[in-house]
C-alpha cells in the first residue's frame with residue numbers, strides 16, 4: 001500500500017481530496033542524449049492526485065475516487081507509454097506524464113456539475129526521481 005506524504009498545495013477550497021495509485025508501464029526516450037533511457041524499460045509509477053472544490057455532489061463526493069483511478073490507471077497500466085496517442089508527439093518523460101495526467105483528470109472534472117479542479121499531480125518514476133505538476137493560476141475574467 002502507498003502511505004506517503006506529498007508536498008502540499010496552498011489553495012482556497014473547502015475540500016481537498018487526494019487519490020494515490022500505482023501502475024506498471026514501459027517506455028523509452030527516443031533521443032540520442034537519453035543514454036540508457038533510450039532502451040525500452042519499465043517502471044512502477046506512483047501517482048498522487050490532489051483535487052480541490054467547494055461543492056459536493058449528491059453522494060457527498062467531491063469526485064468518486066474510482067473515477068479518478070479509472071481515468072488514469074485503466075489507460076496506462078501495463079502499457080507501452082510511447083504507443084499512447086498523448087505521446088505521439090512528445091516524449092513520455094516523468095514531466096510529460098505528470099502534465100498528461102493533469103490534462104486527462106481536469107478534462108474529466110470539467111464535466112462535473114460541482115466543478116472540482118485538479119490542483120497537483122505527483123508522479124514518482126523511480127525510488128529517487130519524481131515530478132510535481134501544478135497548473136498555473138487562471139487569470140480572473
Ligand SMILES: Nc1nc2c(c(=O)[nH]1)N=C([C@H](O)[C@H](O)COP(=O)(O)OP(=O)(O)OP(=O)(O)O)CN2
Nearest residue numbers: 029036037041043092093094095125126127128129
Ligand atoms: N528530468 C528527467 N530526467 C530523466 C527522466 C525523466 O523522465 N525526466 N527519465 C529518465 C529515465 O527514463 C529513467 O527511467 C529514470 O532515471 P533515473 O532516476 O536516473 O534512474 P536511476 O534508477 O538510475 O536513478 P539513480 O538515483 O541513479 O539510482 C532519466 N532522466
Ligand SMILES: [Zn+2]
Nearest residue numbers: 027037041043
Ligand atoms: Zn524510464
